[in-house]
Amino acid sequence: MTSNAPDLSIAPAELDEITGDKALAWASAWSAHTEQQNQDEELAGRIRDALDTDEKIPYVTRRGDYLYNFWRDREHPRGIWRRTTTDAYLRGTGEWEVVVDVDKLARDEGEDWVWKGAVVRPIANDRALIKLSRGGADAVTVREYHVDDRAFIDGSELPEAKTDVSWIDRDTLLVGTDIGKDSVTESGYPVEVRKWERGTAIEDAPVVFRGERSDVAVGAHVDHTPGFERVIFERALDFYTSRTYIDGELVDVPEDCIVVPHKQWLFLLPRTAFDGIPAGALAVASLDLTEKRVLIDDFPIEDLSVTATTLLVTVLDNVVTRIFRFELGTWDRSEVELPEAATASVVGTSPLDGDETWINVSSFTTPSTLLRDGEVVRQAPALFDASGLETRQHWATSADGTKVPYFITGDFSQGQRPCLVGGYGGFEVSLTPGYSAVRGISWMEKGYYFVQPNLRGGGEFGPEWHSQVVKTNRHKVWEDHRAVLEDVVARGYSTPEQLAIRGGSNGGLLTSGALVQYPGLFGAAVIQVPLTDMLRYHTLSAGASWMAEYGDPDVPEERAALESWSPLHNVTDSPTYPPALVTTSTRDDRVHPAHARTFALALAKAGQPVDYFENTAGGHAGAADNEQVARVESLIYTWLENQIGNSSDQTSD
Numbered sequence: 001m002t003s004n005a006p007d008l009s010i011a012p013a014e015l016d017e018i019t020g021d022k023a024l025a026w027a028s029a030w031s032a033h034t035e036q037q038n039q040d041e042e043l044a045g046r047i048r049d050a051l052d053t054d055e056k057i058p059y060v061t062r063r064g065d066y067l068y069n070f071w072r073d074r075e076h077p078r079g080i081w082r083r084t085t086t087d088a089y090l091r092g093t094g095e096w097e098v099v100v101d102v103d104k105l106a107r108d109e110g111e112d113w114v115w116k117g118a119v120v121r122p123i124a125n126d127r128a129l130i131k132l133s134r135g136g137a138d139a140v141t142v143r144e145y146h147v148d149d150r151a152f153i154d155g156s157e158l159p160e161a162k163t164d165v166s167w168i169d170r171d172t173l174l175v176g177t178d179i180g181k182d183s184v185t186e187s188g189y190p191v192e193v194r195k196w197e198r199g200t201a202i203e204d205a206p207v208v209f210r211g212e213r214s215d216v217a218v219g220a221h222v223d224h225t226p227g228f229e230r231v232i233f234e235r236a237l238d239f240y241t242s243r244t245y246i247d248g249e250l251v252d253v254p255e256d257c258i259v260v261p262h263k264q265w266l267f268l269l270p271r272t273a274f275d276g277i278p279a280g281a282l283a284v285a286s287l288d289l290t291e292k293r294v295l296i297d298d299f300p301i302e303d304l305s306v307t308a309t310t311l312l313v314t315v316l317d318n319v320v321t322r323i324f325r326f327e328l329g330t331w332d333r334s335e336v337e338l339p340e341a342a343t344a345s346v347v348g349t350s351p352l353d354g355d356e357t358w359i360n361v362s363s364f365t366t367p368s369t370l371l372r373d374g375e376v377v378r379q380a381p382a383l384f385d386a387s388g389l390e391t392r393q394h395w396a397t398s399a400d401g402t403k404v405p406y407f408i409t410g411d412f413s414q415g416q417r418p419c420l421v422g423g424y425g426g427f428e429v430s431l432t433p434g435y436s437a438v439r440g441i442s443w444m445e446k447g448y449y450f451v452q453p454n455l456r457g458g459g460e461f462g463p464e465w466h467s468q469v470v471k472t473n474r475h476k477v478w479e480d481h482r483a484v485l486e487d488v489v490a491r492g493y494s495t496p497e498q499l500a501i502r503g504g505s506n507g508g509l510l511t512s513g514a515l516v517q518y519p520g521l522f523g524a525a526v527i528q529v530p531l532t533d534m535l536r537y538h539t540l541s542a543g544a545s546w547m548a549e550y551g552d553p554d555v556p557e558e559r560a561a562l563e564s565w566s567p568l569h570n571v572t573d574s575p576t577y578p579p580a581l582v583t584t585s586t587r588d589d590r591v592h593p594a595h596a597r598t599f600a601l602a603l604a605k606a607g608q609p610v611d612y613f614e615n616t617a618g619g620h621a622g623a624a625d626n627e628q629v630a631r632v633e634s635l636i637y638t639w640l641e642n643q644i645g646n647s648s649d650q651t652s653d
Contacts, residue, residue: 004033004611005604015597016540018586027586027597027614034581034611035635038642043442044634048074050437051626055381057370060089060358062350064125068099070115077625078102079115090377099147100130112617114624116140120147121167122224122352127153129165129173135587135617136624138162138542142177158202162189164219171198174220174231179203182213187545189217193233209245211235216545224352228263238548239427240271252289261287262306262351263328268292269301271463280462282313284331295326295333300462302430305346307355312336312346319393319405319432319460321345323359337374342366343432362435364409364450365389384440388413388447391433396487399479402456402468406484407433408493410449418448418644419494421485421522425455425477426506426549428466438629442637446645449493455480455510471551472561478513485521497523500644502636504528505591506549512567512582512599519577524643526636527582529591532599534566535559540592568595571602579609581639583632586616587624611639 006029014022052074060067066083081100088095106113116131128147131140142163144156158165161178168174176190177183179202185191191213194205211218216236223230233245241255251259251266254274260267268283277283281297282304299315299322306312311326321344323336338344339361347370348358355373362368367380388411395403410417420443424431431452444450454460456469457477469476485501488494499522503511508530515525535553537543551558563569580603584596593614603610615632617624641647 004030004037005601006030006033008601008605010601012594012598012601015601016592016594018593023597024586027593027612030600030612031614034613034639037611038635038638040634040638043638044630046441047438047633048626048630050383050441051629053381053383057360057368057378057380058089059347059360059370060084061348062353062356063120064123064353066125068118068120069096071096072626074626076101076103077627078106078113079625081115081118090372092378099150100145102132105132112624114617118145119165119167121170122222124170127170129167131163134160136585137587137589139589156198164190164193164217166220166222167224168195168222168231172196174208174222175202175205176217176219177202185211185213185215185217185544187216187542189542189545191215191218193218193220209233209248223261225263230261232261239545240548246287260304262311265328267304267311269304271467279464293331295331296324300430300459300465302459303346305349305357306351307349307357308351308353309355312349312357314344314346316430316432316460319407319430319454321432339369343434363433364391364407364435364452365440365444367435367437380435383437384445386440386444389444394487394491396453396480396483398456398476398483400476402476402480404453404455404480404483405460406451406453406487408449408451408488409444410493411447414447416492416494416498418446418498418646419451419488419500420448420640421451421453421488421499421501422507423453423455423481423484423501423503423510424505424507425453425457425469425480425510426466427457428459428463429506430454430459438633442633443640448645449488451484451488453481453484455484457506470549471558474550474561475565477510478517478565481510481514482518482521485518489521496521498644500524500526500640502526502528502640504530506531508532508591508596509534509567512580513565515577515580516567516570516572517565519575523578524640525578525580526640527580527596527599528636529584529588530567530582530595530599531591532567532595533569534562535569537595540594541588542590543592568599568602571599571606571608573606573608577603577608579611579643581611581613581636583613583615583636586614 010026017023058069060069067089068083070081072079079102080098082096082098084096102115112135114133114136116133119129121127128145130143130145133140139160141160142158144153164176166174173196175196176193192207192210195208196205218235221232230247235243244251244259256271258269266285273279278297282301283294285292303314313324315322325334342361342363344361347360359371365386370378391409393407395405398404501511501522508527511525512527512530512532553559582596582600584593600612
């Protein structure tokens with residue numbers, strides 16, 4: 001296999017120019033060749049059909065009397081924002097009112113609009129701040145919309161930026177946005193909050209709160225709970241430390257303690273122990289912090305949700321979810337009944353509207369079930385043949401003796417088989433079992449194995465599971481990953497030649513790092529929207545916001561650690577690496593596409609086997625609609641089949 005790179009002489013600096021003519025021509029030519037060599041129209045069609053099916057669950061958010069849903073299908077590839085009543089939803093009669101048709105809007109305005117959400121005015125529920133992105137980037141335009149009249153309101157648009165907005169009243173907003181260099185942090189997020197009144201220019205709106213440009217971001221949220229109306233400001237100092245202010249008063253807790261105000265209480269989630277609250281626990285405190293009570297200290301906390309009278313806490317028990325319910329005030333605890341060995345998540349509550357609770361449940365082989373107040377209201381269809389498939393959990397031993405769990409799913413009567421290993425290992429992101437029609441159709445239905453490891457860096461076992469591997473200890477993530485790959489082979493599930501690894505974003509850093517560190521342990525690597533240039537990542541797009549995770553290249557000790565594993569800086573021409581597929585999106589304004597471009601170029605220059613694909617839209621997700629998802633996923637799985645699948649002849653082209 002050769003790289004098929006269109007031009008090895010292009011200067012890496014030219015690839016920094018996101019929409020530069022040379023960079024786009026280079027990316028387009030290589031992408032076209034990669035796609036041509038890895039086409040499977042039938043697979044793409046099956047994936048598209050699964051994504052567009054009318055039988056998938058329409059997840060809803062309550063706003064007053066209506067349930068709102070954003071829906072994509074073949075007729076509406078960009079999507080429609082729609083609403084229905086509770087009775088109609090429970091009857092399943094399909095009685096939806098279209099509120100915003102993004103496809104029509106894009107056609108009418110000649111823009112590549114991608115839906116990024118709506119902020120409905122609380123209690124009144126009459127207006128919404130619609131967020132629209134060009135091509136799927138994080139930066140959005142924000143426009144006021146009259147929900148009942150189905151019309152945008154002139155004079156209230158905020159230009160494209162990474163904007164944070166919250167309603168004060170019908171004519172007043174709190175806004176953090178980009179109106180010039182001094183208005184954003186070094187990471188490109190708002191550094192100040194302005195009080196914007198209707199009929200005035202955002203530039204003239206007074207600043208009511210400001211952080212420092214070295215902060216990651218500054219934001220504000222207006223609490224509309226009757227009797228507890230207030231403004232909550234937050235300065236994110238880095239990814240794991242922050243300061244919370246209620247009506248301008250600083251909440252006096254350690255900066256590594258997450259603070260969630262609700263009514264007359266503060267929910268506290270400290271990363272390190274303080275004042276009798278263990279690290280990783282959940283406590284409730286009075287607003288003045290004079291009274292504190294630990295609610296959970298025996299499980300890692302995954303999520304908090306509140307209803308009018310209860311607190312719902314999702315925890316992990318050896319990477320299996322459980323949900324506890326607490327009665328507000330008495331703090332009586334009970335457990336929500338859930339199916340065994342499944343992942344459950346609270347997907348909707350509306351504390352201003354009552355105690356209604358929506359919970360989704362699924363596993364690797366069981367499609368989603370949606371529960372409303374404990375009753376099944378929707379069941380997603382089985383979109384791939386999972387007969388004979390089961391899931392096991394194993395534990396691998398990392399280099400420092402840490403036991404690292406992973407799930408493996410497949411038909412274990414088949415013996416050694418091609419095996420795809422995922423992974424992330426960062427930012428306290430927990431990977432739990434979940435149903436993927438795309439993966440099932442493209443991979444598992446063939447009898448191949450799928451492995452999901454729970455590497456350190458995630459949040460599966462609390463804050464310390466993450467903090468063990470930040471900055472100068474980052475190398476331990478790869479030690480965990482390596483241990484899982486070796487364990488899969490040692491247990492007889494697969495062979496190195498039949499193993500493939502796949503990861504995106506921080507997971508793309510994981511797989512690109514694995515490629516240059518231990519290339520002999522697997523047969524192919526898919527590296528999506530990755531970080532690879534770790535000596536200047538902090539200067540590219542939102543990279544400065546991640547220094548608490550990876551380290552500061554301007555600090556000598558941390559730079560030395562970064563340089564030791566930075567994928568781009570450790571590419572060599574020997575030994576020969578397994579084939580790599582590197583993908584990105586031109587519109588990714590979170591992880592700069594130069595990371596993927598320069599890494600693919602470096603591999604090609606070193607004579608290593610590499611393919612490259614860059615989608616022109618899609619943002620950090622890599623795809624902006626179902627058609628693009630089907631296109632990209634079919635390319636990836638066809639490429640994997642060509643490298644390690646049973647139909648592959650394992651020859652070089």
